Amino acid sequence: MEFERNIQKITRHVPIRIAWISDFPIEWMPDLPLPLQSLPKQHPSTWQVVLLSELEKNPALQIYVIVLRKQVKQNFTFEKNGVVFHILKVPGGLRAPSFFWLDTFLINRVLKKIQPDLVHAWGVEKGAATVASRLDYPHLITLQGLFTWLKELVPVGNYQRFIALCETISFKRIKMATTESAFAVQYLKTKYPKLQVFQAEHAPNWIFHRIQRRPQIQPVRFVCVATLGYAKGTDLLLRALDELAREFCFELVLIGAPNPTFLNSLKSTVSPEFWRRIVLKTDLSPPEVAEELATATMLLLPTRADTSPNAVKEAVVAGVPVVASAIGGIVDYVFPGKNGFLFPSNNLDEFIKSIRAACQHPLFSRGEVDAEALKKSREYLSPQTMGRRFLEAYEKALKLGNV
Numbered sequence: 001m002e003f004e005r006n007i008q009k010i011t012r013h014v015p016i017r018i019a020w021i022s023d024f025p026i027e028w029m030p031d032l033p034l035p036l037q038s039l040p041k042q043h044p045s046t047w048q049v050v051l052l053s054e055l056e057k058n059p060a061l062q063i064y065v066i067v068l069r070k071q072v073k074q075n076f077t078f079e080k081n082g083v084v085f086h087i088l089k090v091p092g093g094l095r096a097p098s099f100f101w102l103d104t105f106l107i108n109r110v111l112k113k114i115q116p117d118l119v120h121a122w123g124v125e126k127g128a129a130t131v132a133s134r135l136d137y138p139h140l141i142t143l144q145g146l147f148t149w150l151k152e153l154v155p156v157g158n159y160q161r162f163i164a165l166c167e168t169i170s171f172k173r174i175k176m177a178t179t180e181s182a183f184a185v186q187y188l189k190t191k192y193p194k195l196q197v198f199q200a201e202h203a204p205n206w207i208f209h210r211i212q213r214r215p216q217i218q219p220v221r222f223v224c225v226a227t228l229g230y231a232k233g234t235d236l237l238l239r240a241l242d243e244l245a246r247e248f249c250f251e252l253v254l255i256g257a258p259n260p261t262f263l264n265s266l267k268s269t270v271s272p273e274f275w276r277r278i279v280l281k282t283d284l285s286p287p288e289v290a291e292e293l294a295t296a297t298m299l300l301l302p303t304r305a306d307t308s309p310n311a312v313k314e315a316v317v318a319g320v321p322v323v324a325s326a327i328g329g330i331v332d333y334v335f336p337g338k339n340g341f342l343f344p345s346n347n348l349d350e351f352i353k354s355i356r357a358a359c360q361h362p363l364f365s366r367g368e369v370d371a372e373a374l375k376k377s378r379e380y381l382s383p384q385t386m387g388r389r390f391l392e393a394y395e396k397a398l399k400l401g402n403v
Helices: 002-011 046-055 101-114 128-132 147-153 158-173 182-191 234-244 260-267 286-295 310-318 328-332 348-360 371-380 383-401
Strands: 016-021 061-069 076-080 083-089 118-122 139-142 176-179 196-199 220-225 250-255 278-281 298-301 322-325 340-343
Touching: 016 101, 016 128, 016 383, 046 061, 046 383, 061 101, 083 101, 101 128, 118 128, 118 383, 128 139, 128 158, 139 383, 147 158, 176 182, 176 383, 182 196, 182 328, 196 383, 220 234, 220 286, 220 310, 234 250, 234 260, 234 348, 250 286, 286 310, 298 310, 310 322, 310 371, 322 348, 340 348
Parallel strands: 016 061, 016 118, 061 083, 118 139, 139 176, 176 196, 220 250, 220 298, 250 278, 298 322, 322 340
Antiparallel strands: 076 083
């Protein structure tokens, strides 16, 4: 109740109006209104869904979610669980070339009707942070990826370089941002010393906390949840397991957005026998991913650049052992010898050694983790904790907006 009392002191009215500028995954919502049911599915952004599920329970908040889509025929507004969704039609191919001024115009027109007390902008990837930095409303930016850091580590395309530029410009203008891992907090504080940074971990869905584990150990069942590509280390994953295919029996389940060109480029680098062990699954909902983790022996993620991968978080709260790169925020979630192993990023030999060690570990080889480590992960990464931390962030952002 402390938050509600403080909010009343700051805003003098309840409920407080929070407007999300977000690429919210409406396509994944159940019971979507008929005019929106044919929209193609984008990234599920499950962390936004988790937070909204927590915040919509709070009577001190009125949340509005503003989403831009080029595939809709016209603007569309609907309400679900007390949250108002504004789906705005936007012409294709004009958002980034306009430096997101088109987004700014369309979103600001809706905000004038809402008159929010606070704007919560999610990420820089689709221009949300850029738009928020131009608005007259108090605002808070939540970082979803670090593009200036990413382009230092792996090759990126023109759009990602453009977004890195947007990131640099936006974060020099705004007052406050939230981010996840200790690594990201330190990175932002060093690069943008005037920016107030608040750590709020993005939590996995409750489904992953409540998985009933039944790990498959014969054959070993490796699972990788990631967008397939060089940045996520898919090539390292296949090369490492191809090397280990002669030592023991296993199967590999790849869960993520398909990338046929990249996969086909790797096919000739591994043995045909190993290739037959790969199962590719795409467009899985959170319950379907949870079902895959229920039977996984362990999760493998040899990523070359990740601030706080949701796949690792989902695995550790589910009690799935993790073998992953020691990079970014992963070191906050994987405790070597307790719930998995870490290895130096982009080091194939160490990755192979870590997989081999995990398959010989008394717990990990059975798909089990240390009970205390599991308890610690579930407490730290609970949706309830996420909701509380973002309420605290909203309170701080409102105070800054009133200075």
